[in-house]
Amino acid sequence: MGAAFPAGGAAEIDLRDKEALENVFASTRFDAVVHFAGLKAVGESVQKPLLYYDNNVNGTVNLLEVMSARGCKKLVFSSSAAVYGSPKNSPCTEEFPLTPNNPYGKTKLVVEDICRDIYRTDPEWKIVLLRYFNPVGAHPSGYLGEDPCGIPNNLMPYVQQVAVGRRPALTILGNDYATVDGTGVRDYIHVVDLADGHIAALQKLFENSSIGCEAYNLGTGKGTSVLEIVHAFEKASGKKIPLIIGPRRPGDAEILFSSTAKAERDLSWKAKYGIDEMCRDQWNWASKNPNGYGAADSIKQNGHRGYGSADPCKQNGQYGSTESAKQNGNGHLH
Numbered sequence: 599m600g601a602a603f604p605a606g607g608a609a610e611i612d613l614r615d616k617e618a619l620e621n622v623f624a625s626t627r628f629d630a631v632v633h634f635a636g637l638k639a640v641g642e643s644v645q646k647p648l649l650y651y652d653n654n655v656n657g658t659v660n661l662l663e664v665m666s667a668r669g670c671k672k673l674v675f676s677s678s679a680a681v682y683g684s685p686k687n688s689p690c691t692e693e694f695p696l697t698p699n700n701p702y703g704k705t706k707l708v709v710e711d712i713c714r715d716i717y718r719t720d721p722e723w724k725i726v727l728l729r730y731f732n733p734v735g736a737h738p739s740g741y742l743g744e745d746p747c748g749i750p751n752n753l754m755p756y757v758q759q760v761a762v763g764r765r766p767a768l769t770i771l772g773n774d775y776a777t778v779d780g781t782g783v784r785d786y787i788h789v790v791d792l793a794d795g796h797i798a799a800l801q802k803l804f805e806n807s808s809i810g811c812e813a814y815n816l817g818t819g820k821g822t823s824v825l826e827i828v829h830a831f832e833k834a835s836g837k838k839i840p841l842i843i844g845p846r847r848p849g850d851a852e853i854l855f856s857s858t859a860k861a862e863r864d865l866s867w868k869a870k871y872g873i874d875e876m877c878r879d880q881w882n883w884a885s886k887n888p889n890g891y892g893a894a895d896s897i898k899q900n901g902h903r904g905y906g907s908a909d910p911c912k913q914n915g916q917y918g919s920t921e922s923a924k925q926n927g928n929g930h931l932h
Contacts, residue, residue: 753827
């Protein structure tokens, strides 16, 4: 059950627990909500679709109902480039057909449709749907970075764990795509640029009374292959990344990168950082925190403990290419 939301703090709850969610909104007045919470592993969604629909869709319905009851009708939703599926061409604009090819992407599209429907019935709502491409990197200070529990589902943290010696090799899932080197191509975006995109979206909600419900791509507008990421990380870290070539993963698109013209025009936002900076900052975080937040030195540096342990993942894993962002179904409201 969720306790009262502490002033300046956070209450960790499951959005499917509606009573706990109502308690949070009863204790604090929120002007807007940024909804990050969700399960997001493509492969897992193929194996466990009901889990994804329950967590991602039902949890969001609860959130929207509680927001509406409390008169909080400004929302920034973390959607995904997965709603585009496997488009025939890139860059993707926001007007491309929405044809997700895995349950994860389908849950994002269902939530987008719900948001569009509630706006049509109640124009007081102001909603920005942010379609993430592939967030990677870390804060340049090296104090904040990604530390997934268990086997990483995303490319960059897996490469990072190989570089620091926590895993023996990276398995590339498919090298027979019609791309420059046979590996999947994605649009990677620095997590700091992504954070700035959310600030721009919030500003839009408060400054524009007629925003309605609008979708925006957040990416760099440039495609990078899995092998190109590996080589850039090797350059940044000075480490050789051993590779194993595996079969394609069901549900993965071949090429997917963004057009960000709409976000540049409407939100006055544009990504500032490239692949070299993403790998540089990821390695800075990894070299300072080789075992993640669980390491004693990391806790001393950062002053807080995050998720993970000294080495919670001593299993072999695989990785291809996908979006990286949300990791679990529990969420904080900001």
